[in-house]
Amino acid sequence: MNTTTNGTPADPPELWLIRHGETEWSRSGQHTGRTDIPLTERGREQARALAAVLAAARFDRVLSSPMSRAIETCRLAGLGEHAQQEPDLREWDYGIYEGRKTKEIRDDVPDWSVWTSPIPEGESVGQIQARALSLIERLLGSPGRIALFSHAHFLRVFAGCWIGESAALGAHFYLDTATISVLGFERENRVVRQWNVRHPDVK
Known part of the structure; x- marks a missing residue:
């Protein structure tokens, strides 16, 4: 990765984070990790509404979670043809x-939180942090605008x-669900450029 003297990538990426549309479990508040649950009809409508926003941007790479709810959101949002699955x-x-x-x-574990509590048979916060940091390191070597469906x-x-x-x-x-957030740089600092932006047509 080529960097400037202050450590910023010479051609820093702009990362567009796109959460998938609604599923039955996202609507009910159930934790949905490895279960491959589809979008609801409302979730599909949300994904289609993203297309106009995403069509106005040019993406150098499009990456999607391998779960069908992310892949379908990517497809309905108009970027499925260019997408690569990223585990x-x-x-x-x-x-x-x-x-x-x-x-x-x-009710069983008072004060339980995914952020601070053990997750038996699942990922600890340290493990998911390591996964995210590894992906960031790889993406820092990929210049341009990158869409991440997750x-x-x-x-x-x-x-x-x-x-x-x-x-x-x-x-x-x-x-x-079905929101767009953007991460990037201000000089050498990594910043959140926008967060949780929902298209006006997304209900």
Whole structure:
């Protein structure tokens, strides 16, 4: 990776983070990691509404989580033809908490939080942080505008790692379905350029 004297990539990337459209579990608040659940009809409408925004931007690369909800969002948003699957964009593995709501988990484990609590048979916060940092390091070597179709918790982790190399910072980023967020640089500093932007036609 070529860098300037202050450590900024010579041709820094601009990363567009796109969360997939609504699913039954995103609507109900169930943790959806490795379960390959499809979009709802509303989720498909949300994805189609993204097309006009994304068509106005030129992307040098398009990467998608291998989960069908991300792939379908990418396709309906008009970028499926150019997309490559990227395994590191998959959602957090919630282990034994897959399919459960935080409120239900807290009935058994008071004060449970995905950000601070153990996740048996799943990914720890340290493991998902390592995954996000590894992907960031690779993307820093890819100049231009890059679209990343992924999932709520992973994209929040990714943003935390982008600005502070800390997955835990993701707890402070709220993310709706079918939204666009943009990460980039201001001089040598990694910054959040926009966050959780929903197209006016997305309901």
